[in-house]
Amino acid sequence: MLDTTLPDFLASDAQAAERDAVGPGPVPLTLDVNNVSHSLFIEPKTTLAEALRDSLDLTGTKVGCDRGACSACTVWLDGKPIAACMMLAIDVGSRKITTIEGLAHGDELHPVQSAFIAHDAVQCGFCTPGLVMSCAALLESNPTLTIDDIKAATSGHLCRCGTHPHVHDAMLDASRIRKT
């Protein structure tokens, strides 16, 4: 499920005013992505999705609509799935970003990734990284899944090829394996 809480900076008017003073030209900022700290010099209007794809060459994060409607760009913000196209990179602050490139441990795939391969929960693959990130977050937070849990967690994801049935199979299998 996508985190719909407002970014922290909106909570404080004083911080917001300070933010207004930045840009439009590039500004320095630090992003913690997949446990590596990156120093960037980018325009404040840059979305997190753009920063990941264009500045850090982490192109596994896909942009399908750039409006938060398809969830292809799902990454984790402190372990919670968010739409990277709907957040400015500058608003990430010190929070940790995990992208699809950071999900596996070296050559060892995350159980959700392995289950997606085994159940062919992949067709064209464009929505897949985002779906995997939502599904992996679900499995981390709730190891005993029902089909309704899976449908709810992936309800924001558009998959035009129609991999949903195999995604459901993969997740039930991953959940079963985790329990045993």
Place this chain on the structure above:
Amino acid sequence: MTSADTRSQKYPVGIDSVSMAEIERRVPAGEAPPLPPNAQLAVIGKSIPRINGRAKVTGAAPFTVDVKLPGMLYARLLRSPLPHARVMSIDIGAAERHPGVRAIHVINDVVGRAVETTGQNTPAGTSGRRVLYVGDPIAAVAAVTPEAAQAAVDLIKVDYQPLAFVVDLEDARKPDAPRVFTHPVHGESFAGGNPAGAALPQQGNVLGPNKSGSRGDAAAGFADADVVVEHEFRTQVQTHCCLEPHGLVADWRKDGLTVHMSTQFTAGIRAELAAAFGLPLSRVRVIVDAMGGGFGSKSSAGNYARAAVTLSRQANAPVRLVLDRHEEQIDSGNRPATVQRLRVGARRNGTLTAIAIDTYGTSGVGLGAGIGNFAQAIYDCANFELLQSDVFINAGPGCAMRAPGNVPGAFALEQTIDELAEKLGMDPLTLRERIDLSAVRREERRIGAARFGWNRRRAPGSDSGPIKRGLGMAQSLWGANVRTNSACEVRIFRDGSVEVLSSVQDIGTGIGTVLAQVVAEELGLRPEDITVRIGDTEYPAGPPSYGSLTTASITPPARNAAYQVLRKLIEIVAPSIAAAAGNLVARAGRISTADNSRSIGFREAAAQLPTDQIGVVASRSDDYAGFARKMGDMASAQNALGGVQFAEVAVDTETGIVRVERVVAVQDCGRPMNPLQIESQVQGGILQGISYALFEERILDRHTGHMLNANLEQYKILRSRETPAIEVHLLENYQGMSATDAYGIAEPSNIATAPAIANAVYNAIGVRLRQLPMSPAAVLAALGRIPQRSGPT
């Protein structure tokens, strides 16, 4: 073919576990020997995980949108904000002066739509071109950043003279409607359905009727009928919504053009761009690795690719042009809307005496809003009358979308057949037993009815509460298409490694995995031993990924190439193990005599090669018993593809919400090559069918011509919550027609879903919905709880 070039072979034919037999075929001498049924094979017919699965789940798979070349520029298009206007002048001065701008191209020649014989375009650089829809491309800019390109696009000054326009299908048919085209038009049937061709009458915005496909005497047939059913059906415009947008990186160099493009047909794009830019085929290279969905809309280069290539030539740098989601919705193709009036006559015993269909539809400024060959071919009926017309409106051109024509055609006919069954007092399955001559679909109905529990079906509207359940079914028909201009190379290297190479592209169907299976089976290796190189026109030209023809076209040459290169290897190594070459086979990683008494490992055998590698290129031979039709590179096999689907729905009569709870699909595709991947495609076909039936609809504002839901939140598409339980059952239908005997699955799986749901909705509520989508409003209107709305645009 002389008898010297051919030999006779016995092939397994029939439906596995139902009725298997053998048939003798004469086949070309270079063909691999007959392949036994899947149960006797090691790799083909097994659910091998897709070879690029790991790359796709880790984000490593490179899509076109991920391609970055050194010095790459970014392009944006200027599109018409008006639905119909004459461009009086274009001033690009300010745009040229904008920092970072490297090239500007004013688009004068447009493709992918109906073309007026005279009067549409004016010479380059001057005013006068008419733009015909909101989103019609006018100019393109390449700059060092996407922002600079967009800023420059915004600085282009266009003086438009607005013209009267029409975007409503019914309005456009009126004699006094504004004309989209003022001169006679011609062009290809871009949307895939009929009508096409020349010399059709054209009155106002109506082109047609095209009467081709008619047979017999419909009037006489209706005179013979005991029962006649007649109704009008309406289907909406559906957009493709590929998740990866249309896009490319064009790199024009002195020595040739290289294009990275999200496309369904690398070899076709090469031919199209070579012709458009006057380049030899040998100087154009088209590449696609991972490809984010096409569904028919990424089959040709279109205006956007031509613009990107032109900008690259002008700027002397690579140019990236990727459409945004709004552009995707308004100008990357769509499935045309149709209005179909069907009349079907039958005798009391169900025998069909006549079918008459009068249909019109709109492909916007394109052609081909017809209903395919579904009604024409699926049932036994001597008298068939078909009138098809295109109606032009000021909207983006349609193009082929998964089973073009047959999807709207089946929605109308399969409901009409059910209505006829009810009038005759027959079960829908019983009537189809009488009128459907296909032995394959007969078996599919039998299996499907048993698995689905068809005997649970009750009289329409049986449930007493507000939520009513219903069961329905419908059938599919699609041509078993083949492109004979399909080639493949298999190479064996001296270290024992193996490559299969073809320009065929994997758009998500998993054809690369299937090629690895085919070559591995033939060489006695494992799929992971085969290096698959596809999606690049540097390799032998393969087929497109459309028309459900990819597997049928490229797996036979892959197997034949593997067979022939293996024979070369065997000739070389036979003396070393003192065996006759004709007595050696490849299996389990070894080359051995039939009785296994003498053998050599595949790698040790390859080490005897006199050169680093040997290879054979093979191309698709004709089906062994001949094709039903062949035109140029394209052919249709003798037996069409079938499929039967059953749907169970729950209709909330208070909210109008239709929920599809379960679908059972029984499909055939000749020899299934990889059942798991086929199941994926069938599930996708069903889910797109549900989405088409219940949710999707392009909505145009008749006052401005703009699409009101040109995004992915208001253009509704099925997602996980609306996904029902789906059961897929595959027939193994052997016909002894090629080296693999495999045919396609993508389109047949998308045809029966919407009518099966419509028939189930009728069974639930006792009222027919003859218009798509079956939205809550449409259901409530059908139930008489709210007023009927007007037709779709």
